[in-house]
Amino acid sequence: MTDFTQLSTNFLTTDEAARVDAALMSSQEKFATRLAIYALRSLDRISTEMGKPIESISPQEIGTWIASDRTLQAQIEIDASFASFFTHLVLSSLNPLKQAARSTGVAIDNLSVLQVITWFEQEAARRVRENP
Template identity: 40%
Template sequence: MDAESATPEFLTQEECLEIDKSMLPARDRFSARVAVYAMRSLKQVSAEEGVAIENLNAQQIGSWISRDPNLTAEKGFDGSFKGFFLQLVIASLRPLRAMSTEFDTPIESLTIPQVVAWFKKEADQRIATAEEAP
């Protein structure tokens, strides 16, 4: 197990600060945090399965989550959380795929600044659309 998978933190303090300094609306900061942690988790699943993140399926992701040593009952995580977390990780694939396409880079190579920039662009578009609505 590498040091990244051994940490019980979902995000490092540096990752949180990088996202927070973006001044994104709260929902977008949350989504960015989930995307970053999902990307980290998906990298581990990808490595174990020998499959690119883009080609992972829900069963492979679910199997890895069920074995994640950071999500044990001893650490306060039950089966319902694992199911919820599985849905978050799977849902994160959609924006991660969009980022991958937009930045012309594999999901595995996305950086936190790219994730933040993508969520900022999405938030700006959503806000502009809402302002245009009657």
């Protein structure tokens, strides 16, 4: 997996944003892809700090970590509901990340951004085929 600590507060590199933008998906699907990548980056940080795999982190641990994360404190101070909102986004993204991991045959911890984008693009194409 990418070393996310070097990305600072940017959740997508310029190259990754361009790859999402170039994917054959609707705007809504591209947005969901970006959210999943943001969630994966957050989950990777949580996993690293807790010393356990993403799959074994509970929703409560995710919420507690987000509420106490120094990099999110400014947002939380501006809007007290931000921690809850961001926790919900991360938890909602777990399902597609689990599906992408199963599809690629790797643990969520080992998913690459490209694998996430590819999975979302394949799912978009499948939905188009099934619902012309």
